[in-house]
Amino acid sequence: MFTTHNLKIMKKSIFRVFIALFLIFNALNSIATVRLPSILGSHMVLQQRSEVKLWGWCGPAEKVTIKTSWDTISYQTTGGSSAKWSMKIKTPAAGGPFTITINGSTILEDVMVGEIWLCSGQSNMEWSGDQGLKQSLNEMANANNQKIRFFYVPKATSEFPQENCGGSWKVCSPEEMKHFSSVGYFFGKNLQQSLNIPIGLINSNWGGTPAETWTPKTEVESDPVLNAAAKKVQPTDWWPTLPGYAYNAMIYPLSNFEISGVIWYQGESNVGTYSSYKQLLSRMIGSWRQAWQKDFPFYFVQIAPFSGYGDHDFCALQRETMTSCLSIPKTGMAVISDLVEDIKNIHPVNKIDVSTRLSNIALAETYGKTGLNYKFPMYKGMKNEKDKIRILFNNADNGLISKDKTITEVYIAGEDREFQPAMAKIDGSTLIVWNKSIKNPVAVRFGFTNTAIPNLFSKEGLPVNLFRTDNWDIDTVPVKK
DSSP states (O other): OOOHHHHHHHHHHHHHHHHHHHHHHHHHHHHHHOBOOTTSSTTOEEETTSEEEEEEEOOTTOEEEEEETTOOOEEEEEOOTTSEEEEEEEOOSSEEEEEEEETTTEEEEEEEEEEEEEEEESHHHHOOGGGTOHHHHHHGGGOOEEEEEEEEOOOOOOSSOOSOOOOOEEEEOHHHHHHSOHHHHHHHHHHHHHHOSOEEEEEEEOTTOOGGGGSOHHHHHTSHHHHHHHTTSOOOSSSOOSTTHHIIIIIGGGTTSOOSEEEEEOOGGGGGGGGGHHHHHHHHHHHHHHHHTSOOOEEEEOOOOOGGGOSSOHHHHHHHHHHHGGGSTTEEEEOOTTOOSOTTOSSOSOOHHHHHHHHHHHHHHTTOOOSOOOOOOEEEEEEEETTEEEEEEESOTTOEEESSSSOOSEEEEOTTOOBEEOEEEEETTEEEEEOTTOSSOOEEEESOSSSOOOOEEETTSOBOOOEESOOOOGGGOOBOO
């Protein structure tokens, strides 16, 4: 006979079963639903001595617990209604390998703590042993280094900012190094050897891309000058040109991940709009720093001499504009006008010296290393001395040298604005320039053509940056050679 008592027992049993199933479901749900973006994974490098952000997706109201092998702290948070979670954890001084355990089941292994640099730009940053660069191919045998880690961001575009990208962390090995940015690898190798700590390198670049596509769309379209320049960029089937498309898919998804700084090798695709490049780069750097909420250092490579830019000296003008970008806070520029073997090749094959110059800037300016030769002689001012002009330089305190008897790529002009080849003589840390046919010179240009490879250096061996003392319309001024 079915009684009220039996009914109560049945209800209690059903309730207990329900609770048990609920707990089992939640446990399974916890294991199944906690997910991480691709930038967080085994073999990664986390920024040392920092509060780094870990984040991902989970069930709404789901608890997320994180434990690391470098301390005994248990970090906890709860997923929100958007099925996302995030928390900050403290990292120790550089070292590893460590493990990170999430909810007792998801384990990130072989995690290092050190310094992380984002390597971005167009083809001169992208090129590697895959493109036959001999320096990378020759280095392969030496490229087993557990303290260097690579992250490859796959080429992708998006109209809107994305929360995740593809890719995964890899330990530096001969085969992995072959595929990685040559400039990025040698830069990271120099840092790793000098600092003796783990180095993480993030490879996010795309050959041919203009800087507009690496800049948020709103930054470009809200500025009339930049918007007009962006419309001059010719579309192609090979790479994105629309503002923001590479940024949305290849930069923004990384912005929660703590980095030390950025190295940038780009500018060739913006030569035609050189006059707005400083404005564009300033907007781009500012937007990246805002996304990361960090004023990280940004070190870039000045583009190299190249004969394929046409009859006008647009390459020189772009390099001049890039020099002016040094006024953007926490930037540095590597001059590479002497590292070109073939002016018909837009991809100079010497990437080791490019990387050394970049890494010396980073080691000195970011990490406080002393005794490094990293400051390039830059034009400071001029003095008229009767029929001659004396050029003054910054970063040439120990004097200048020429690698030949005759100093090349120097031009001088009088009031007629017609530049003629000039004689030049080093006088300590200054340069005296003249032409016997010009009695009252008013302006000097040095290395100011698309293809100039000058032979004037600091005594430490760094090339003098191109310059001009005038601000005349360079496109209409004939140069007599």
